[in-house]
Amino acid sequence: MSDKPHSCEVCGYPFARKSNLLSHMTTHTGEKPHICEVCGSSFARKSYLVSHMKTHTGEKPYSCEVCGSSSAQKSTLLIHMKIHTGEKPHSCEVCGSSFALKSNLMTHMKTHTGDKPHSCEVCGSSFASKSTLLRHMKTHTGEKPHSCDVCVSSFAQKSTLLRHIKTHTGEKPHSCKVCGSSFAEKSTLLHHMKTHTGDKPHSCEVCGSSFAWKSTLLHHMNTHTGHKPHSCDVCGSSFAQKSTLLTHMRTHTGDKPHSCDVCGSSFAQKSTLLTHMRTHTGEKPHSCKVCGSSFAQKIHLLRHMKTHTGHKPHFCEICGSSFAQKSNLYKHMKTHKGEKPHSCEVCGSSFTWKSNLMTHIKIHTGDKPLSCEVCSSSFALKSTLLTHIKTHTGEKPHVW
Template sequence: MAGKQHFCEVCGSPFAQKSHLLNHMKTHTGDKPHSCKVCGSSFAWKSHLLNHMTTHTGDKPHSCEVCSSSFARKSTLLRHMTTHTGDKPHSCEVCGSSFAQKSTLLVHMTTHTGDKPHSCEVCGSSFAQKANLMSHMTTHTGDKPHSCEVCGSSFGRKSTLLRHMRTHTGEKPHSCEVCGSSFGRKYTLLYHMTTHMGDEPHSCEVCGSSFAQKSILLNHMTTHTGDKPHSCEVCGSSFARKSTLLKHMTTHTGDKPHSCEVCSSSFAQKSTLLMHMTTHTGDKPHSCEVCGSSFAWKSHLSNHMTTHTGDKPHSCEVCGSSFAQKANLMSHMTTHTGDKPHSCEVCGSSFARKSTLLRHMRTHTGEKPHSCEVCGSSFAQRSHLLYHMTTHTGDKPHSCEVCGSSFAQKSILLNHMTTHTGDKPYSCEVCGSSFAWKSKLLRHRKTHMGDNPHLC
């Protein structure tokens, strides 16, 4: 203790100089004598005030000699340097993980202790760090104080703004050690890594399915036991997994806390955001071994494989029709029930499927999101683009077994077949006239438009 003769009367801490003791006492008294003349913020120490002033002046006098990044504070520069040196001097005594910054180690420790002392007064959610609580509060207040100086987009969290900025700078700091691919976000890298791993050491004893993580196996087991211990307090619905219950709750609250950094679209579930992000990144790591088609998601590849295997496990109990996907069966069922719950707010037309309504809306907005890479022509629907592409390729893979005529699309072949069968499956709801092709029915309907403006 030699050389430290000044002691704090409150906590007993020793100091070598009296001035240091006086500065320390402010942590007990709460004195903040140094005020910012710009915004009025107060600080206990002058050095903190000087650091704060850079937020107004924009000065960044501390530059990195490696990558030329500039920082307002020297301490921030020192932390940044660890990204180049790779130094991780702070180790966790529990699991041995190492970190470049002590603050990151302290955050990591909460994964072992489970402490979450910071609670939200609105919904009761608890967080290990106060910063996480503050970020969470924006989901209730709707505040988005962090704005992008390039495009004007606003975000609730500064970290989200920083990630968004990469869409302008093109920075992709997260690299795959296997193939060298780079990504703007860490979770995109983690998702990409699954294309290399392939290990699924955890097997289900009931059906033999394998999983990469034990937690996923445990969740899978509920499909066999049927347990649904997690109930919704609003509508009483029960779920096998707590995460599924939390996702379900967004249908009652309307919360969409997961925002896309590129186009600012918001989603209730992170998984939906991840799926949406592939529309910007263009990543399609899952390839079909039969025809080489690539897909952004493994589930999409699985659905695609039914086009090769011909499996149609989902059958309609009314007419016996079979479908490769359950979603297609659900859509088909509306042909029996006649339900059209999705209505157009512009013209009042109703549709059985939401996707059909969304496509219909383009007739009002004029939106044509599907563009031809060859000639630049744009189309409102993807099917129209695919049909248009045959004008460049000349492909006509669909042949008529009766007369040998070939067609670019299967739907055109089916229409053509009516010339042989005489079928007229499309009937007018107004006068009962029947037509072999839907396009002719649509043209015919226009003759009744004056009688019923809601006909589509």
């Protein structure tokens, strides 16, 4: 006689006990006779109801001997233990990826089949897993149930909260084996690694530019379409990228979170701080291929290049003078307007340009930072030093 004499008439699965068969039949009939008195949820088996009740009582009797985490169900503890053992028994037959849970493998398989059975009723977006759909729904409801105990910021997802917490703790457990840089998130490390490998698998179909990350490609596409979906609520300016909008908002709030460790100057953008640091280090990585002059910023190099090409696209409508840079045109316009907004606090003299005021100030301070390498004479202005140098070289450029 068989050890499992009780067979399911629907699927043929055998059971040793009739009670187990009866419980199994509910999977076919959809019957859920066991109801939670607290929230009304119903379950096919009583054991499922018992486990569910622990979500209301907060009871977590199963503890991890490695890290002390506690779980309401023994099965959840067994799943958790795989984090410590690294066990991933469920492998994908398509790409070889392995997973600790069979459910994760099943979800992963949808990336190969393209199956997205879970659809959003609000916007129609579809997702491979129900959990991803539930997370997505929070973008419509605005629900942010996960709050930070340090700064009270709230987040839609717990995983985002955990990432945020690292901004307070400074924890960066993921290190680059090439350069030693450390990161709070593994995904950020993987992005960083492309700076070493030079891998740029995402190409623009319009201009052929390639990018390391798909997100960067999507941002780049806005330069072709002119799409600027992110608008400033204060002044109405629109931007292609949300990060650019956030940076722009600091022009309204005055927020300058990036400070120089050397002189204490603060900046709205980290990139501006990094550029500023070159004033202390003297670094000038951008060199002119024509004359060899080097500059701290690429934009300064581009301006300089116009001195070689002679290109002066900016014209004065009053006198016709032309300039290589628009900023120089603005400065020139002050000579027509007679505008002198920069005043000396010592003697009251006013100047059209701030640079002239700074030069004038040296008359009062006696500051002469420029020295002659031949005779050690010191001067306040570079132009005066250059004129003085000619007394040593014998150069007489001005012949009358």
